[in-house]
Amino acid sequence: MNTQEVAKVNNKYQLGFWVYLMTDCLLFGSLFATYAVLRGATYGGPTEADIFEMPFVLAETLILLTSTFVCGLGLVAAKAGKQTWTIILFGLTMLLGIAFLAMELSEFSKLIGEGFSWQRSAFLSAFFVLVGTHGAHILAGLIWVVVMLVRVTQRGLTPNNLRRLSLFALFWHFLDVIWIFIFTVVYLMGVAK
């Protein structure tokens, strides 16, 4: 394929992926709406202020933001054709993503250990599913980046791999945006009351 054809194909995938991200946005929108309705429905269980530990969540947030920053650098390296740097930076992205996910899971298991699982109240159901859906997306992203690391090592920075890396970067940024909303709507507004 010549560069013009590559650009045409990329263009198609870019639009398709953006549209997919918007549908995902609506999925989260539905979950946010549900959370907003159910946040007060604690049924005698804990409220938001009782269970959220802000320093811990802030650390989680900073790790995820750093991971996205590194991911952006990785894409710059990939576009410059620097394969080793690409692998290092996307590898770092992955490690930070794993750290984020581990922290989220530890928060979940701590809550469950205290008897505050999703079965306790509608508020907790909405909390676990909203935050957990984001976590599941992170997991999907981690699988994606692992596959890409293998492929880039095997086949180098081909036009196809470059496209896939740039779509991954879009996805990772998108998850960052969603997390900012979760951080604000769920955590900050939760403890502010």
Add this chain to the structure above:
Amino acid sequence: MLGQLTLEAFQKGLIEMGAQIGLVVGGLVVVGLLFYFKKWKWLWKTWITSLDPKKIGIMYLILAAFMLLRGLADVLMMRAQQAMSSGDATGILSSDHFQQVFSAHGTIMIFFVAMGVIFALFNLIVPSQIGARDVAFPFMNSVSFWLFFVGVALINLPLIVGEFSAAGWLAYPPLSGLEYSPGVGVDYWIWALQIAGIGSLLSGINFLVTIFKMRAPGMRMMKMPIFVWSVLGSVSLIIFAFPILTATLGMLSLDRLIGTHFFTSDFGGNPMMYVNLIWAWGHPEVYILILPAFGIFSEIVATFSGKRLFGYKSMVAAILAITFLSFTVWLHHFFTMGAGANVNAFFGIMTAVIAVPTGVKVFNWLFTMYRGRVRLTTPMLWFLGFVVTFTLGGVAGVLMSVPAIDFQVHNTLFLVAHFHTMIIGGVLFGFFAGLTYWFPKFAGFRLNERLGRYAFWCWLIGFLTAFVPLYALGLMGAVRRMDHYSSELGWQQLFIVAGVGVAIICLGVFFQLLQLVVSIIQRKKNMVGADPWDGRTLEWAMSTPPKEYNFAVLPTVTERDAFWEMKQKKQLPSRNYEDVHVPKNSGIGVMVGMSALAAGFGIIWHIWWLALIGFIAVLVLLIVRLTSDDTERVIPRAEVERLENMKAGAA
């Protein structure tokens, strides 16, 4: 090991046992015939693994046709029950079975007939009408189809093993919650819809990108055929609405599987939340179905009046207005929720407003016919029938948009009659018109006109006979989903009339099947060329039946009604052939489907290892496919030239 699946799940009542044995025997016969005629390889190579949207479209159509017959069988049982079950008589069905039947009827007709046919037409018509060879993402298209297939499989499996949901076609909680529906029925419903719904969402993305990025050179947005505009409206709605369905079904299933409390009536759950969410998807869904039907009528009326469509720009504006407004009316499905007078007034007004762009379209069609050379072919008959029924149903809809009236007729057969008028008289008539219109393009011969007319008149008369009594019954207070009523109410005669109407509709369906068979037998006599109706849009510029690559040389568009323009200017298609790229066949789509089927079945029956294997298989298959760089095949220039020079019919 096998979760909740036990041998008892296969034991059925008499009626269901008939369906069960019929399905199993029918399946075995088909498999046997495929072995006998050694057709497996052909089936695999030409159909199952094909990424050609025309092939995929035809497969959608076949599944949808079977589902129409299934949905019709449900209708017969419901009509028989309601005609008989008055006073001391209890009819043929138990209450529980009756509830399963109407739940299945609604679900199947909307998700697996109507959605199936619109995706069939998207696949068959959209690429060629915009002068493209393919959709934007051919492999994703195949995955969409096979996920739809999984939905069809899961919605019919209850006939063989287990039971279906008895909670209505939208499964309102708390009835659909674990407490009141402990069996597998609601889970069948959830996962059939969830899996098929993800397929629909992927199709929506695919066709949006196709329309935006794959149009022939020169085809600006305002030069697109109206059908493509209507598809653009429809897929935009899919993209906005289906994620809400995915989230909602996900939450309902979590309520049932892991004990969350989104929609339960205790622990702070909120069932009305579900009703809001499901209709925030459900109302746009209605327009997802009707917009393509509007598009079909626009093409047909212009072609058979021999004129340009009247008011193209206002048509586009109307489509966009409907697309937007359809998201502002969902609350009219539950005015009785108690949201308060102001909220109800807002949604009532918005509902009435949406009738305005719809009215614009009807007038545009009528003005297109005005002073045209109208040919009264079968597609035009469907159109004229549609104008009558759709206007009738539309007026009933505007009546019900007034909250005060809605409080009176809410949950009655008046409502049932209204939405059937829209879906049968609107969507279904539109599809029948479109299928008759486009059939010769893909088959190479016309459908028998006389039998087509018989079918039309049976459908129209049968429809009115079946549903006018329901309007009356609704006003008399007959509630929907009723399996028995007191004989003193005097309703039985009207129910019997409605049953007669359905029998006439069945006669119409019989004529349609006969029409297909007779047309195939007489195909030599009804052979047609590439342009049997003197068409206006680019699909008629393809050869008949179309080649895999649609156009040997992509057409250049200068005007609306591009093909009409070419014929006026006596422009011959260019012969500067080039190498053509087409996607290679791929078996991964069907494998993804089968893995999703295993996963769905596993979740429904709590066979967790099966669910896990299915899910991991989907993941691995997608990774294999999405990291593959070898997906295209080249048809060399010489081969294209040879194919193009062959006489039509010799292929």
